[in-house]
Amino acid sequence: xxxxxxxxxxxxxxxxxxxxxxxxxxxxxxxxxxxxxxxxxxxxxxxxxxxxxxxxxxxxxxxxxxxxxxxxxxxxxxxxxxxxxxxxxxxxxxxxxxxxxxxxxxxxxxxxxxxxxxxxxxxxxxxxxxxxxxxxxxxxxxxxxxxxxxxxxxxxxxxxxxxxxxxxxxxxxxxxxxxxxxxxxxxxxxxxxxxxxxxxxxxxxxxxxxxxxxxxxxxxxxxxxxxxxxxxxxxxxxxxxxxxxxxxxxxxxxxxxxxxxxxxxxxxxxxxxxxxxxx
Ligand SMILES: C[S@@+](CC[C@H](N)C(=O)[O-])C[C@H]1O[C@@H](n2cnc3c(N)ncnc32)[C@H](O)[C@@H]1O
Numbered sequence: 640x641x642x643x644x645x646x647x648x649x650x651x652x653x654x655x656x657x658x659x660x661x662x663x664x665x666x667x668x669x670x671x672x673x674x675x676x677x678x679x680x681x682x683x684x685x686x687x688x689x690x691x692x693x694x695x696x697x698x699x700x701x702x703x704x705x706x707x708x709x710x711x712x713x714x715x716x717x718x719x720x721x722x723x724x725x726x727x728x729x730x731x732x733x734x735x736x737x738x739x740x741x742x743x744x745x746x747x748x749x750x751x752x753x754x755x756x757x758x759x760x761x762x763x764x765x766x767x768x769x770x771x772x773x774x775x776x777x778x779x780x781x782x783x784x785x786x787x788x789x790x791x792x793x794x795x796x797x798x799x800x801x802x803x804x805x806x807x808x809x810x811x812x813x814x815x816x817x818x819x820x821x822x823x824x825x826x827x828x829x830x831x832x833x834x835x836x837x838x839x840x841x842x843x844x845x846x847x848x849x850x851x852x853x854x855x856x857x858x859x860x861x862x863x864x865x866x867x868x869x870x871x872x873x874x875x876x877x878x879x880x881x882x883x884x885x886x887x888x889x890x891x892x893x894x895x896x897x898x899x900x901x902x903x904x905x906x907x908x909x910x911x912x913x914x915x916x917x918x
Contacts, residue, residue: 648687648755648756650853651753651805651853652753652755652756653692653853654733654801654805654852654853655733655734655735655752655756655759656685656687656689656692656693656733656734657693657850658704658733658734658735658801659678659681659682659733659734659735660682660689660693660696661696661697661700661701661704661705662675662678662701662704662705662708662736663675663678663679663681663682663696664682664696664698664701665698665701665702665704665705666678666679666705667679670886671705672702672705672706672709672883672885672886672890673705673706673708673709675705675708675736675740677736677739677764678734678736681734681736681763681764684763685763692850693850694850698889699889702885702886702889702890702893703882703885703889703893705885706882706883706885706890706893706894707800707801707830707882707907707909708735708737708800709882709883710880710881710882710883710909711737711798711800711828711830711909712737712740712741713880713883714796714798714828714880714911715727715737715741715796715798716741718794718796718826719741719743719746721794722793722794722796723743723745723746724745724746724747724793724794725746725747725793725794725795725796726746726747726748726749726789726790726791726793726794726795726796727746727747727748727749727795727796727797727798728749728751728785728789728795728796728797728798729748729749729750729751729798729800730751730752730777730785730797730798730799730802730814731751731752731777731799731800731801731802731805732750732751732752732757732760732800733752733756733760733801734756734759734760734763734764735800736764737798737800738770745769746769747769747770747771747790747793748769748770748771749770749771749772749773749785749788749789750770750771750772750773751772751773751774751775751777751785752772752774752775753774753775753776754774757772757773757774758774760772771788773785773788777802777806777810777814778805778806778807778810786817786818786821789822791821791822791823791824791825794824794825795822795824795825795826796825796826796827796828797818797822797825797826797827797828798827798828798829799814799827799828799829799830800829800830801830802829803829803830803831803857804831804832804837804840804855804856804857804858805853805854805855805856805857806856806857807856807857808856808857811857812870815827815867815870815871815874815912816870816871818914819870819871819873819874819912819914820871820873822914823873823914823915823916823917824914824915824916824917825913825914826911826912826913826914827911827912827914828880828909828910828911828912829909829910830907830908830909830910831857831858831859831863831907831908831910832855832858832859832907833858833859833860833904833905833906833907833908834858834859834860835858835905836855836858836905836907837855837856837857837858838858840852840853840854840855841854841856859908859910860904860905860908861879861897861903861904861908864877864879864910867910867912871914872915873914873915874912874913874914874915875913875914875915876911876912876913877910877911877912878910878911878912879897879908879909879910880909880910880911881894881897881909882894882896882909
């Protein structure tokens with residue numbers, strides 16, 4: 640593989656390498672919850688000082704991020720079971736490798752991210768005629784080119800894994816409303832950090848291993864579903880997507896967080912939305 644310019648990444652773009660690094664660390668285990676050969680290959684081959692820059696990969700972070708990816712894979716697989724030729728629009732996709740884990744040979748896939756991470760993705764991951772890449776800063780331009788490029792006739796699922804916490808609440812609501820408006824009958828899935836975690840990260844939080852996470856201005860708790868209902872009248876269903884049960888204590892605690900006293904109201908969430916079909 641060619642040497643890449645990944646060392647130029649800073650801020651939110653660098654978080655694509657952070658999640659990749661942890662998924663690869665989890666995938667390297669014999670008892671992994673998420674086999675991810677593409678992620679493992681990228682971490683071996685990319686010209687980026689993962690350990691120096693991001694610190695040691697902590698097993699509990701690695702497993703939690705892998706379980707999050709597994710939960711998103713489940714939502715995509717369920718969508719493809721009813722819309723085998725549908726389109727998945729992956730917002731803030733970074734170096735996520737869902738496509739190769741769920742590909743049914745028919746799905747069309749639109750990857751949206753900032754220009755630099757997307758250029759890296761294009762360079763280091765294989766892509767065929769069913770995949771396309773759209774550079775876009777969603778914080779400035781939440782509903783532009785990527786909405787126009789999609790043929791919605793076979794169904795649309797919008798995913799935003801590890802993205803919305805980096806936007807402010809007004810932009811998030813605008814983005815969700817744009818999806819509800821543009822893709823009648825479609826669906827969306829995204830994850831959030833809690834309000835408390837977001838407040839701690841206002842000026843950038845210290846992650847495990849000394850890595851400084853960029854500010855996360857938007858947080859949502861389970862009661863935030865009530866606000867989501869008001870974002871657009873075409874939102875017909877709002878559902879909590881549970882994390883799959885993982886390995887050991889971490890794997891059990893994170894998947895049961897909704898039932899545990901301290902974590903119940905202060906935990907990351909995965910939320911799926913459905914949009915009313917056109918009449
Ligand atoms: C934490 S990473 C998640 C990457 C991938 N979805 C995953 O789960 O491994 C956040 C991603 O969102 C992208 N991102 C952040 N802010 C963005 C924005 N305003 N517009 C488009 N992409 C953005 C970053 O470049 C990065 O790829």
